[in-house]
Amino acid sequence: MEEFDGEPTVTWIPGVNSQKKQMCFDWGPGEMLVCETSFNKKEKSEMVAGCPFIHIIRKDIDVYSKILRKLFNESHGIFVGLQRIEEELTGKSRKAQLVRVSKNYRSVIRACMEEMHQFAVADKDSAIGRQFSSQVSILSAVELIWNLCEILFIEVAPAGPLLLYLLDWVRLHVCEVDSLSADVLGSENPSKHESFWNLPGNTQTLTELELRWQHWHEECERHLQDGTFASNPHLESLCKVLLGDDAALLEHKELLSNWYHFLVTRLLYSQPTVKPMDLHLYAQSSLDLFLGGESSPEPLDNILMAAFEFDIHQVIKECSIALSNWWFVAHLTDLLDHCKLLQSHNLYFGSNMREFLLLEYASGLFAHHSLWQLGVDYCDHCPELGRVSLELHIERIPLTTEQKALKVLRVCEQRQMTEQVRSICKVLAMKAVRNNRLGSALSWSIRAKDAAFATLVSDRFLRDYCERGCFSDLDLIDNLGPAMMLSDRLTFLGKYREFHRLYGEKCFVDAASLLLSLMTSQIAPRSFWMTLLTDALPLLEQKQVIFSAEQTYELLRCLEDLTSGRPLCGEPDAQQLQDDDIETTKVEILRLALARNLARSIIKEGSLEGS
Amino acid sequence: MLSHDAQMDYYGTRLATCSSDRSVKIFDVRNGGQILVADLRGHEGPVWQVAWAHPMYGNILASCSYDRKVIIWKEENGTWEKTHEHTGHDSSVNSVCWAPHDYGLILACGSSDGAISLLTYTGLGQWEVKKINNAHTIGCNAVSWAPAVVPGSLIDQPSGQKPNYIKKFASGGCDNLIKLWKEEEDGQWKEEQKLEAHSDWVRDVAWAPSIGLPTSTIASCSQDGRVFVWTCDDASGNTWSPKLLHKFNDVVWHVSWSITANILAVSGGDNKVTLWKESVDGQWVCISDVNKGQGPVSTSVTEGQQNDQ
Numbered sequence: 039m040e041e042f043d044g045e046p047t048v049t050w051i052p053g054v055n056s057q058k059k060q061m062c063f064d065w066g067p068g069e070m071l072v073c074e075t076s077f078n079k080k081e082k083s084e085m086v087a088g089c090p091f092i093h094i095i096r097k098d099i100d101v102y103s104k105i106l107r108k109l110f111n112e113s114h115g116i117f118v119g120l121q122r123i124e125e126e127l128t129g130k131s132r133k134a135q136l137v138r139v140s141k142n143y144r145s146v147i148r149a150c151m152e153e154m155h156q157f158a159v160a161d162k163d164s165a166i167g168r169q170f171s172s173q174v175s176i177l178s179a180v181e182l183i184w185n186l187c188e189i190l191f192i193e194v195a196p197a198g199p200l201l202l203y204l205l206d207w208v209r210l211h212v213c214e215v216d217s218l219s220a221d222v223l224g225s226e227n228p229s230k231h232e233s234f235w236n237l238p239g240n241t242q243t244l245t246e247l248e249l250r251w252q253h254w255h256e257e258c259e260r261h262l263q264d265g266t267f268a269s270n271p272h273l274e275s276l277c278k279v280l281l282g283d284d285a286a287l288l289e290h291k292e293l294l295s296n297w298y299h300f301l302v303t304r305l306l307y308s309q310p311t312v313k314p315m316d317l318h319l320y321a322q323s324s325l326d327l328f329l330g331g332e333s334s335p336e337p338l339d340n341i342l343m344a345a346f347e348f349d350i351h352q353v354i355k356e357c358s359i360a361l362s363n364w365w366f367v368a369h370l371t372d373l374l375d376h377c378k379l380l381q382s383h384n385l386y387f388g389s390n391m392r393e394f395l396l397l398e399y400a401s402g403l404f405a406h407h408s409l410w411q412l413g414v415d416y417c418d419h420c421p422e423l424g425r426v427s428l429e430l431h432i433e434r435i436p437l438t439t440e441q442k443a444l445k446v447l448r449v450c451e452q453r454q455m456t457e458q459v460r461s462i463c464k465v466l467a468m469k470a471v472r473n474n475r476l477g478s479a480l481s482w483s484i485r486a487k488d489a490a491f492a493t494l495v496s497d498r499f500l501r502d503y504c505e506r507g508c509f510s511d512l513d514l515i516d517n518l519g520p521a522m523m524l525s526d527r528l529t530f531l532g533k534y535r536e537f538h539r540l541y542g543e544k545c546f547v548d549a550a551s552l553l554l555s556l557m558t559s560q561i562a563p564r565s566f567w568m569t570l571l572t573d574a575l576p577l578l579e580q581k582q583v584i585f586s587a588e589q590t591y592e593l594l595r596c597l598e599d600l601t602s603g604r605p606l607c608g609e610p611d612a613q614q615l616q617d618d619d620i621e622t623t624k625v626e627i628l629r630l631a632l633a634r635n636l637a638r639s640i641i642k643e644g645s646l647e648g649s
Numbered sequence: 650m651l652s653h654d655a656q657m658d659y660y661g662t663r664l665a666t667c668s669s670d671r672s673v674k675i676f677d678v679r680n681g682g683q684i685l686v687a688d689l690r691g692h693e694g695p696v697w698q699v700a701w702a703h704p705m706y707g708n709i710l711a712s713c714s715y716d717r718k719v720i721i722w723k724e725e726n727g728t729w730e731k732t733h734e735h736t737g738h739d740s741s742v743n744s745v746c747w748a749p750h751d752y753g754l755i756l757a758c759g760s761s762d763g764a765i766s767l768l769t770y771t772g773l774g775q776w777e778v779k780k781i782n783n784a785h786t787i788g789c790n791a792v793s794w795a796p797a798v799v800p801g802s803l804i805d806q807p808s809g810q811k812p813n814y815i816k817k818f819a820s821g822g823c824d825n826l827i828k829l830w831k832e833e834e835d836g837q838w839k840e841e842q843k844l845e846a847h848s849d850w851v852r853d854v855a856w857a858p859s860i861g862l863p864t865s866t867i868a869s870c871s872q873d874g875r876v877f878v879w880t881c882d883d884a885s886g887n888t889w890s891p892k893l894l895h896k897f898n899d900v901v902w903h904v905s906w907s908i909t910a911n912i913l914a915v916s917g918g919d920n921k922v923t924l925w926k927e928s929v930d931g932q933w934v935c936i937s938d939v940n941k942g943q944g945p946v947s948t949s950v951t952e953g954q955q956n957d958q
Contacts, residue, residue, distance in 0.1 A: 065657070398911070423860060426860050427909055430858060434661070457751075467705075468705055472724075472726070
């Protein structure tokens with residue numbers, strides 16, 4: 039087993055503290071459950087309750103922060119835009135665009151910080167206020183790291199301008215540095231130096247610059263040696279500082295807020311044309327000198343050091359460990375990947391680092407009731423494993439409202455995730471049936487192409503009709519169209535409703551034919567035949583003859599089939615029919631009506647030639 | 650009373666618990682709340698495990714108990730009721746697991762009588778039973794289904810046709826073995842593989858969800874304190890290689906995969922739940938300890954049991 043680079047974090051569960059008991063657990067879609075238990079399966083297991091609670095543990099609580107939500111939403115927009123950047127752009131224009139993206143991300147972080155800072159200040163003394171404050175520091179550190187990565191990895195500042203970028207970086211972030219120290223150590227001299235550099239558009243080459251600086255440096259040295267400033271210790275100290283004397287700089291340590299401020303200052307006065315590849319040497323020594331063995335490096339220090347060493351993987355790794363949320367590493371890695379800076383660092387289980395981090399981040403989003411939609415886009419842009427990840431997550435999204443269900447379905451349909459569509463429609467159909475919304479249930483089962491369920495719902499409709507004498511959801515049934523073919527029962531339902539419509543429109547002959555065909559074609563379930571025959575009564579009682587003689591014979595045959603008690607396809611209903619008094623009366627009435635109709639139809643058909 | 654198992658439903662909105670007081674309780678845990686929805690009585694002994702069926706079949710829960718019974722509960726018109734009771738075992742039933750929803754409504758049950766039974770819902774309240782006798786000598790402690798994978802073609806099947814799934818599941822037993830079972834064309838279940846590596850009773854097995862790679866993964870844990878992660882390269886089809894995740898100092902009772910299979914949780918006798926992830930070079934690394942004890946933590950707390958009056 040590989041050793042982890044730090045101790046695994048321990049999460050304590052309050053109240054659960056026993057020598058004898060263990061914890062059982064289960065994964066939820068976005069969280070984990072634990073509760074105290076005893077795994078020893080004895081019959082007489084302890085009846086004493088240790089801790090009666092079940093705890094729900096979530097790793098990604100940031101998802102629930104209202105302010106961070108803006109960060110997630112806006113960075114999502116930047117992410118998607120980045121994925122669409124034209125591949126053809128190369129060289130300078132591509133780099134400029136990538137730098138712009140990086141700056142966009144940073145401005146989103148800063149905006150979020152601003153807002154949080156306001157909340158922190160407003161609520162200064164409460165626990166919430168303190169929480170906001172600590173969030174602000176975290177975001178500030180995140181922006182600090184991102185900015186440095188932008189300078190070193192994306193901007194790829196060459197020797198010379200590198201220091202200027204670093205100066206800006208320090209100035210931007212070391213805002214606690216008060217103006218006095220800035221005067222002594224920073225502002226006066228850099229401005230002198232800036233005019234010295236006169237960049238951009240500087241026509242001097244790096245070598246020329248170096249020479250000039252060298253010359254100036256030597257002059258300063260000479261002044262120091264000659265004791266020009268001997269009378270004024272303050273000026274002498276200043277001169278030493280200008281010469282990049284470490285000891286002198288460290289004397290004013292309290293004015294330097296941290297080691298990287300120290301680093302940049304040192305470089306300014308001793309190595310202004312520092313090359314990127316030499317940066318790490320100065321970085322390491324600056325850290326060591328500044329800390330002076332009194333304290334050890336913090337996680338942030340390690341991250342920055344890794345950046346100075348141009349070890350991108352180490353930066354990502356340290357950030358993953360230090361931060362509670364995958365947001366930063368996911369987006370930064372993605373951007374660096376677009377800069378073609380990540381070697382294809384294939385993880386054992388097949389994913390590359392970029393996808394791995396993006397999907398980790400997306401997983402956290404799926405736990406949220408509305409941010410899940412952002413998660414979908416992140417999965418979309420992971421060509422190897424994104425689709426499967428999306429399939430696993432999308433089915434777990436609680437379908438709390440019809441609107442949400444439709445959104446989820448649209449996502450699945452757009453991506454041809456037919457299995458998920460079916461599964462979700464089935465869940466919705468089941469839910470609808472249990473809430474007695476038959477129309478809804480039917481349309482969901484049709485969408486799911488679930489014949490068995492469609493049959494079930496159709497049966498319910500028919501049962502309702504028998505009980506109430508009317509149909510619910512007529513619109514739906516009238517407009518089934520080809521979906522009617524999904525199941526026999528559904529077809530029957532549709533056709534039966536059509537019969538009623540024809541009857542209502544007084545197309546009696548058509549209605550009559552349809553009614554008969556429902557029985558002769560075996561589409562109608564046996565249990566429904568009595569109802570159908572009863573439906574035929576008004577047609578038989580009409581003034582004009584509707585059923586032909588042949589049709590009447592058919593009807594008679596159906597009635598006989600039904601009442602004969604013959605076992606037909608295993609349905610027991612025929613037997614019951616005989617025992618029922620009401621049924622017997624109905625049958626009598628039917629027989630009479632059919633006989634009369636037969637007589638009339640024979641006469642009518644026989645007389646046709648005559649008239 | 651002591652909880653023996655707790656399970657979230659598919660969406661994380663409901664929680665089912667079972668305990669030594671023979672009850673099965675269901676809670677609504679939406680929006681951080683905790684509302685007792687049902688207190689189900691029917692078992693005559695401690696209830697060891699509960700399992701939620703896929704929501705497309707409705708709200709269905711299975712429970713198994715020392716009383717040798719498996720009970721299937723269903724919510725109908727807002728109330729929970731017993732919908733089926735399976736009494737085909739001669740000894741405590743230790744584990745229940747629902748098959749992937751694609752196969753229909755099928756429940757696998759492992760028992761201390763060494764047998765595994767498979768209950769298939771055939772409609773109209775009827776359940777068909779298939780029994781695998783002597784699956785494990787002395788007893789079967791755990792069952793876990795393989796994810797549904799349609800062999801070969803990925804083309805959408807026409808609605809009337811059922812795709813040809815190859816149904817498989819894994820079981821762990823007191824014979825120190827993990828066995829892989831496969832359904833044959835005639836509907837009978839056959840032992841396909843034996844995975845040997847543990848030196849004591851296998852307490853739990855967990856088949857990882859499919860993440861789109863051609864490998865299959867199973868985690869197993871045992872009385873011998875070891876947790877193994879078994880992988881099979883599906884191209885070859887039949888060679889499973891174990892990798893030792895860790896050797897704990899005590900019995901390891903339970904292993905479970907997160908839904909995207911990127912984290913394995915392990916519950917050990919050392920009173921901790923540890924979370925493991927696979928690292929870049931294929932080694933398994935512990936990323937977190939969830940420990941018992943006093944201490945501040947920002948979690949939401951749900952009262953799992955109501956104290957008896």
